[in-house]
Amino acid sequence: MLTSFIEGLLCCLASKSANVVVPVESSEAADGYEFVEVKPGRVLRVRHILPDRPVVEEPTQGGIVSCKRKITVYRSGQLFIENLGERASAELKTCQNGDTEPNSTVEVELTDGRNSSPPVSIPEARSESVAAGNNTATPETGASGEAPAAGQHEPSQPPRKRRRKPKRTLVIDCERRIASCKGTHSDVALFFIHGVGGSLDIWGSQLDFFSRLGYEVIAPDLAGHGASSAPHIAAAYTFYALAEDMRLIFKRYAKKRNILIGHSYGVSFCTFLAHEFPDQIHKMVMINGGGPTALEPSLCSIFNLPTCVLHCLSPLLAWSFLKAGFARQGSKEKQLLRENNAFNVSSFVLRAMMSGQYWPEGDEVYHAELTVPVLLVHGMHDKFVPVEEDQRMAEILLMAFLKVLEDGSHMVMLECPEAVNSLLHEFFLWEPITLPPPKKEPKTRPETAKAQTENTRSSSESAKVRPSSAKQT
Missing domain, CATH: 3.40.50.1820 (Alpha/Beta hydrolase fold, catalytic domain)
Structure with missing residues (x-):
């Protein structure tokens, strides 16, 4: 520690660094080291x-991954990423009701983000709270559609969200073979x-x-x-x-x-x-x-x-x-x-x-x-x-x-x-698994007119009840 302090004091007086890294003499190209002058x-x-190693030409198959993203940047600093395409994650392609869609997106409405830190969100399926903004009830009517009485105070309405224009939007659409x-x-x-x-x-x-x-x-x-x-x-x-x-x-x-x-x-x-x-x-x-x-x-x-x-x-x-x-x-x-x-x-x-x-x-x-x-x-x-x-x-x-x-x-x-x-x-x-193409379901051939007639005749005959004979009467 004392030696380091003395060297530092001499460094201040001489106005130059005490240590200078230079190429070592022992490293040679034959040892696997090379010196490149950039x-x-x-x-x-x-x-x-x-x-x-022997030169072996091995086939490299791999899998193709579709990279489709839409990146939206807002002036408030919020980043909105949409993963698109067939190979998006299951959460992005599956709606809440269980139906699947090729591209699931969310309508983004930003509030004033000066008091909150800008989050980074990955889009999910449209939730009920987002869809609730499309109700037909007007601010003048209550939940049942009736106007409030004169002596009653109107319940406080939540502040309306203000839609902001994005600062810039980037779209990435490419395919990579991995x-x-x-x-x-x-x-x-x-x-x-x-x-x-x-x-x-x-x-x-x-x-x-x-x-x-x-x-x-x-x-x-x-x-x-x-x-x-x-x-x-x-x-x-x-x-x-x-x-x-x-x-x-x-x-x-x-x-x-x-x-x-x-x-x-x-x-x-x-x-x-x-x-x-x-x-x-x-x-x-x-x-x-x-x-x-x-x-x-x-x-x-x-x-x-x-x-x-x-x-x-x-x-x-x-x-x-x-x-x-x-x-x-x-x-x-x-x-x-x-x-x-x-x-x-x-x-x-x-x-x-x-x-x-x-x-x-x-x-x-x-x-x-x-x-x-x-x-x-x-x-x-x-x-x-x-x-x-x-x-x-x-x-x-x-x-x-x-x-x-x-x-x-x-x-x-x-x-x-x-x-x-x-x-x-x-x-x-590692390489992604290449999914086989979906098999096409064989279409059922429509029945011919002759087959339809025979099926109708057999069903009508089975439905009829044979009348009793005179001998049985």
């Missing part, structure tokens, strides 16, 4: 594992993107596991992290600068079908790539990514302090990260941090990363436009991201599967590597 003077370390992705498929690539303070080493268990299964894996180090270069300028660590780096890395290694796996801040870059390359992104995994909100740096944050002060507080920040990032704080967790090079960045990079998280486009509508299947993995003991945020994300996304691990926290891929690997592999092999 811009002049901006070099990123990338671990690229291309397994030795097939299983096996390690033997040569057109599949896995991209792993870490978050703030991490490095590609936090994916060590996942990279080894899936490379042994035959997958091609790509994991880059963000600028200033791991063994990538660390420019000493704050503009190099904004969201758009880092997203442009990931876009160039993706274009360099992308295959026909790509799966994005992001952790924490890296989830935002995965969402950005899914919008930039919708036809090449096959599936996506979000690990403790948080809710679908636009990014904006906090004004009252410890990371707004000067760099030298943050350097003095670096031991405290590391201890806080260990406390909040792991469910248990023991020697094993501390060793995991050291071995995986996590939270080992300079104070300048850390401050610039936290201050550069400005992404106003990444709001709820931006996430609702995604049509790619998404697996949400959340550690129950995560103190950085509450589980309610991932639940909110699961409601917004079109095809989302939320899995909560009870023994994990924010660094769940380090705490529960076997469970995370199993979840990811199961999701990679």
